[in-house]
Amino acid sequence: MSLNNLDTLYRQVIMDHYKNPRNRGSLEGDSVTVDMNNPTCGDRIQLQLHVEDGIVQDAKYEGEGCSISMSSASMMTQAIKGKKIEEALEMSQTFSDMMLGNDVDTEEMGDIEALQGVSKFPARIKCATLAWKAMEKGVHDQ
Structure with missing residues (x-):
């Protein structure tokens, strides 16, 4: 696939998560809530995590922002559900490395790979990492 076609596909994936967010809303019951912003x-973003026995049982978010930050939150909440906390944190580290432009194995990342191009725009990296930073804070605070 040519680089142009790949860029187009990635833009489509990002816009799909922005226009049709997954896991947008709030959790009922016992959950960790983290509020973060990018000034x-x-x-x-307000991220809610329901963690039980060291596993992220559910994750939801509310918030507002650019397509990159909101689609990243959608992708992240989808990716960490059912994962052990350690796995979710490993994914966060891989994502952070990807944002720094490092070569990473994106096979386990699913749609998140679409955000790889953000690393070329340093001003947008904070947008992409906002939900991930909230998740890291949430699992450490619980």
Whole structure:
């Protein structure tokens, strides 16, 4: 697949998660809630995690921001459900490495790979990592 076609596909995946967010809403019952924002561009997120026996049972978010921050939150909540906390944190580290432009194995990342191009735009990296930073804080605070 040519680089242009790949960029187009990635843009489509990002816009799909932005226009049709997965896991948007709030959790009922016992959950960890983390509020974070990116003051540089105004993105904000409230992430809720239901963790039981060291496994992320459910994850939901509310917030507003650019397509990158909101689609990243959608992709992240989808990816970490059913994962052990350690696995979710490993995914977060892989994502962070990807945002730094490092070569990473994106096979386990699913749609998240579509955000790889953000690494070329340093000002947007904080947008993409906002939900991930909230998840890291949430699992450490629980």
